[in-house]
Amino acid sequence: MTSNPYQPIRAEIKEVIAETPQIKTFVLAPEKEIGFLSGQFMQVTIPGVGEAPFTPSSDPKKNDMIEFTVMKAGQATGRLHELKSGETVGLRGPFGHPYPLDKYHGKDVYIIGGGVGIAPLRALLLALFHELERLNKIELRLGARSPEDLPFKQEMPTWGKREKTNLVVTVDRGDEKWPGKVGVVTEIMLPGDVNPEAAAAIVCGPPIMMKFAVKKLLDLGFSDKDIYLSMEKNMSCGIGKCFHCNLGKHLCCVDGPVFTWEQVKEIPDPW
Ligand SMILES: Cc1cc2nc3c(=O)[nH]c(=O)nc-3n(C[C@H](O)[C@H](O)[C@H](O)COP(=O)(O)OP(=O)(O)OC[C@H]3O[C@@H](n4cnc5c(N)ncnc54)[C@H](O)[C@@H]3O)c2cc1C
Structure with missing residues (x-):
């Protein structure tokens, strides 16, 4: 800077x-x-x-x-x-707070992404690949509206071939060439994917997807503090001066954009 x-x-x-x-x-x-x-x-x-x-x-x-x-x-x-x-x-x-990678050490890392939300998750994943030996495993659950709406088409399949990493991809609507799953991303989040007692879940995607992914994570047994969200509020200055991006008592730019569910769950409709 x-x-x-x-x-x-x-x-x-x-x-x-x-x-x-x-x-x-x-x-x-x-x-x-x-x-x-x-x-x-x-x-x-x-x-x-x-x-x-x-x-x-x-x-x-x-x-x-x-x-x-x-x-x-x-x-x-x-x-x-x-x-x-x-x-x-x-x-x-x-600007802003990054993902606290040290908090994921020794744990299962459950990464849930949708659409362009997969973009920030790619940076996270590439960072985690540098410290795979410190993680238990990475479970990636990614989705998009259709096969053509998936970003990183060439690179994405290679992620699932990395050591300790499993990848499941789904699309809302398949086509005749699509060999994978069809359905929304919460349908590929299953009990047994990770151990919620020793896992961190990271969610980034459209607001509606984030809302239902959090609900699913809570149903799977995750605690509020182990669910990490990238919140995208309308921003202007980026440095806590203009208050455009307020999220309850927080400012998305300086207190986030990465928040735990514990930090934002009391805010009426944080999405
Ligand atoms: C911390 C953060 C990280 C982001 N990272 C990415 C990213 O990696 N890739 C990406 O494609 N987008 C990202 N976004 C969203 C991106 O900033 C907006 O799509 C962009 O500002 C829209 O500007 P525009 O002038 O094209 O659209 P506008 O004409 O301003 O608006 C088009 C639509 O986008 C919505 N919108 C406008 N500004 C924002 C905003 N800042 N955040 C969310 N929605 C907005 C409006 O409500 C409207 O519905 C991020 C947003 C934040 C806050």
Whole structure:
């Protein structure tokens, strides 16, 4: 981060990868190295439009390049999707609390992701792969609306081939070529996947998915403090000044974006 938290660093777009019709990964070379921890976010300046917050999707140990995987949602993301290699964006951050990886040591790590929510989880997973010897196992349960809506199509199957890692992927609607499961992601969260007494669950995805995934985790026997959520509230400054992203008594930008269910369960409709 620069000494002025409002001052963006320039970053050149080195590659744009079309993940799905709505999601692209931008591989950026910042003019200064940026260190981040998985779960932290950055404010990305899109020239002519403004800023929007995104969580890097790349390996936090890779400091020369940083990747963001972005779904087209409105004005800022729409313009970002038009940018090409060689063009420049700005980066402020990283901001916020990361996933507390040390709390996952010795445990089963149950990662539940949906749609573009798989992007921050990719950074988490790549970080966890560096410390697999400290984990009991990783169980990945990922979903998307259809096979073409799954990001990281080439890379995803390799995750399940890693030591101590199991992967199950589902889609809401399959097609004739889809060999996997069909149904919402909560349908592939089953008793026995992990030991809830010695596990941490991490959920990131659309609000409706997060809501039902938390309910399922509680039914499976998880305690509130072992469920970690990446909360995405409308953000502006990213540094706790503007109060746009308040979540009950918390500010998503400085107290989150990673929260435990214990921290947010009392908030009426935290989604
Ligand atoms: C900490 C954090 C990390 C995020 N990481 C990612 C990521 O890795 N990949 C990704 O694709 N998206 C991510 N988002 C969401 C992303 O910031 C929004 O999609 C983006 O700001 C929308 O801007 P827009 O101008 O394109 O859309 P707008 O025209 O502003 O709005 C389009 C729709 O998106 C909603 N929206 C607007 N701003 C936000 C916001 N900040 N958060 C959630 N919804 C919003 C609006 O309510 C509206 O429904 C993240 C958000 C936060 C807060």
